Amino acid sequence: MPHVPFSVSRFLYRGIIDEIKHLQRIIEFNELTEYEKQKLVDLEEAIQWYRENCVVSSDYLQEEWKNIKNKL
Numbered sequence: 001m002p003h004v005p006f007s008v009s010r011f012l013y014r015g016i017i018d019e020i021k022h023l024q025r026i027i028e029f030n031e032l033t034e035y036e037k038q039k040l041v042d043l044e045e046a047i048q049w050y051r052e053n054c055v056v057s058s059d060y061l062q063e064e065w066k067n068i069k070n071k072l
Contacts, residue, residue, distance in 0.1 A: 002053060009054040013061070016046055020064045027071045040068070 004012075020043065026036055047065050051058040 004054050009050075012046075012050055012054060016043070016050060016061055017064065019043055019046075020061070020068060023068055024064075024071070027068065 019039065023036060023039065023043065026032055044065065047058070047061050050061060
């Protein structure tokens with residue numbers, strides 16, 4: 001497993017959580033386009049990578065991801 005500096009992990013986390021919140025709003029307003037559907041696939045991949053390489057705070061991301069999947 002590669003060493004991921006804390007600063008990198010922190011910014012990856014922020015980007016992922018911002019995208020989760022953005023997609024949650026889109027889903028709530030029932031405005032999910034094909035583009036957003038692809039972002040869901042990409043987001044799942046990003047969370048998995050983060051979980052494997054930046055384990056420190058991945059549990060919260062995983063929980064937020066489950067919330068999105070439950071709304072679909």
